[in-house]
Amino acid sequence: MADEEFVTYVTARTAWLQRVAYLLCQDWHRADDLVQTAITRLYLNWRRASGSGNLDGYARTVLVRVYLAEQRAGWWRRVRPVRDVPDAPSRPDDRDAALDVREALKTLPARQRAVVVLRFYCDLSVEQTAEVLGCTSGTVKSHSARGLAALRRSLEETRR
Template sequence: MTDPTWNAEFTRHFDLTADSMRFTAYLLCGNWHEAEDVVQAAFLKLYLAGPKLARRDGLTAYTRKIVVRTFIGERRRMRWRREKLTDSPPEMPSGGEHIEDRLVVWQAMSVLGARQRAVLVLRFWHDLSVEETASALGCTTGTVKSQSARGVATLRQRLGPQYADLWQEVSRRA
């Protein structure tokens, strides 16, 4: 038996956050089809857990946590499956300054492991604190800091000195 109050709340939450969660999953996966699968699984998990939740005031953060953990879980189960690089750039929302730089950085992220990519997306795309990122990933703040440092170091090495301004910005926010 489903709770009609939860059904209405879930529908409202889905309508407000589905696009954002889909884009977060895309940043993590690099593939719209896989992102759709991750988001679908995440919203199903949320729907099933919803009636048992003691508090529902942080549904967006909780949903993001489910999306990230679903992505990481899928990557663990399918280690043999690797992302395939293409000649065409990924679909990104239009607008914003330095979109070319974002595309280059995003493509460079394809070399990172699932956990490092998740840390960087949560820290620098969603602007979460170290503590919030650790909570979303179910790990320690030390793990977030080390994964962030390693991921940024890998990107810095891959992209080279022409992105020095970007690294100053990242270092300031880290």
Template structure:
């Protein structure tokens, strides 16, 4: 049992930062992302011997993150808004173009399916076929979700800044 723990600990030490980034991109909240990573690591530890034999630990971990994110978003208490009677939320100044928070805000407006495709394709650099395999859908679905998501992101960022990618639109 010691080598199992050592192997798992080594994997976590190597991949925790990447898992945290993926989780954050999926949910858009640091605290929820940490919860997703913890849930994913727990599930991964339970399945560790089987996953290691299968050989693609990273794909399995990503799939756990995606599924856990879906599960958490469906829970009723996640949809409740905090009670701030009498208090207005402070209006934040618009972010600078260099600030990645503008992209994160735009990403958060995408439907979850489109957000998953964008994260896997563009933030992790996965191919269309790899993304389709991870999400259990067809490559055509990945392409259409990607096209819709990029069009939406372009429209949002153009409306906010007037330019996207250094070009006027």
């Protein structure tokens, strides 16, 4: 019964987890690896996760922590992935702006990028973001301010 619940949840939320992972790491192949690792950890802790009351929040926290742990380990520095055009479908809205934002996100340090994605893509509060990242609200606020300032600078340079 628990395995069926897990499979149902993962089937329904994999695309969302992949989008969050892509925004964090800016590479679809690496995002798939992050999601796979996060799903494995989620399965190992499924009893606790399913009883948490906020399964999406639990899964998102696992994913962000997998991403940050990988950043600390330096795996992405040792392996040079090939830069491919994202192969996921995009919305018919302003594609150029979306690509500009993604390019600007790439320039942010890992923790700032995580804060910006959690706060403004996942729509988490400062306190929820701090809980996911295991830091203080003040740290989230400073990373948000610095990250948004860097994004603005990068987007202004793109427009010139």
